[in-house]
Amino acid sequence: MPAQEQHSDILIVGSVAFDSIEAKTGSVDRALGGSAIFASMAASYFASPRLVAVVGEDFEQGHFELLGSRGIDASGIKVVAGGRTFHWKGRYRDNMQDRDTLSTELNVFEGFDPVLPEAFRWSSHLFLGNIDPKLQAKVLDQVTDPRFVGMDTMNFWITDASAELGKVLERVDVLFINDEESRQLTGERQVANAARAILGMGPRYVVIKRGEYGALLFAADMCLFVPAVLLPRVVDPTGAGDAFAGGFMGFVSSAAAIDRKTLARALRAGGAMASFAVEQFSVGGLVGLDRSAIDGRVRMLDSMCASE
């Protein structure tokens, strides 16, 4: 076994963004966000994530320090001189689910060309956040024999890059996708049919995210469910799906084996991290948690599901 290989390494690739958000619960301007940030912050409670992303010169030292404080290796973040970080502006409707994009400035993210630091090429676990499937494939090409690969995607890639998306799907172990996107990807209305169709596209597992209704995991011979943690107040749902995936992948990367029990526990870890993420704007909910807070939410989910 090469010296570089560490079994709980988890490489996370995706977007880093500044999010400007308006909601009935308040607003933030240029707050830290992006799929890679939410996923790695969530994963950091279970493993030591390595982050690959691109930012502009406006990405501050304080942001690097925040990642460092969570044990996230940010040496794979490329800072583009003279560039500006991806900036998304959006407004949530009163149901705190639907949202309207007010503006999207891709900035340096438009030219994102993930090149992995040498040490990152030996990563046992890999999470491909929601980026162009061509880039997801390029990352996969650079990782040597990963043990477990997860990926996320979104409606834009399903409609505009379906061939490329299909090729990546053949190479991953688990796809994270929401209800609506699963219908879009497969044409199937019923979630069990959509899941079966997705499993036919390559992944061994598919996790269907259903927001406040929880999440389902399907394999050929398995179906697992976890409800969402019930919260008195949702402040900002941005990044919930990424935090879910990060918690799930982080948990899996720390597990000795990938079996039914690990997957059921990983769903609960994902559900717990998503619940923390939505309680505050930006990554506020994913900072300064301790293990007992996370375990408390996992126990809450266990208790809700118990049959006696």
Added chain:
Amino acid sequence: MPAQEQHSDILIVGSVAFDSIEAKTGSVDRALGGSAIFASMAASYFASPRLVAVVGEDFEQGHFELLGSRGIDASGIKVVAGGRTFHWKGRYRDNMQDRDTLSTELNVFEGFDPVLPEAFRWSSHLFLGNIDPKLQAKVLDQVTDPRFVGMDTMNFWITDASAELGKVLERVDVLFINDEESRQLTGERQVANAARAILGMGPRYVVIKRGEYGALLFAADMCLFVPAVLLPRVVDPTGAGDAFAGGFMGFVSSAAAIDRKTLARALRAGGAMASFAVEQFSVGGLVGLDRSAIDGRVRMLDSMCASE
């Protein structure tokens, strides 16, 4: 203990209707339906329901025979001479969730005045289907010291009879209500807050029905969840909520004690019966089941929820 009292008696009061339904899955004309029918058919697999309802002369002998074949005591069904049975016409949209009412002929249901047969006054368990809260109260007045009372309601009563509804809520053990109605009743968006507000109105338990996303049960110190059985095809969602309540109430009425385990199992019984109900038009899915089919679906739900 009076001779009349039998501990697994469950009295079910509600509507009997003929449903004419159009959906992308097919259509039916004047098929047997109504809250009392779906609930009692579902409950009949766990207990011996007693039915109180009103029908017209167009209610056929075959309908009585169907109820009899399920062990349902239909002696509380009043047949109005010269009258016609409640008739609802509706059309489901392509998502098989939203529906438009094409016509509602209340017919004899408009004059429904539930008077219980003497023997029914001693019923240990009572399910008040979705009818005018004034009538629900009138039924409650006629039952001697019931051990466990469940009720359903709908948006119409929440907006147009909230005072009467509030009075009934103070007298029942469990309210069955869907997500949207729970928000309407309480003004709370988050389900946990809505549930807490409802518990403050009187019932000891509230079951929040979420259709294909399952159901939640809340008590002051308890929150239980059951997902929906995942089906490859939904033919007709009409009556799913009533079948859920019927399965739940039937299970509870057959249990020795009402504790956490009983409630968790009752949620699964409800979920199983709802899943059978939606697989066919009318009560087709609730006829001719055997215990092993029901147990199979309950095990499916257990398996989905298992944490290892």
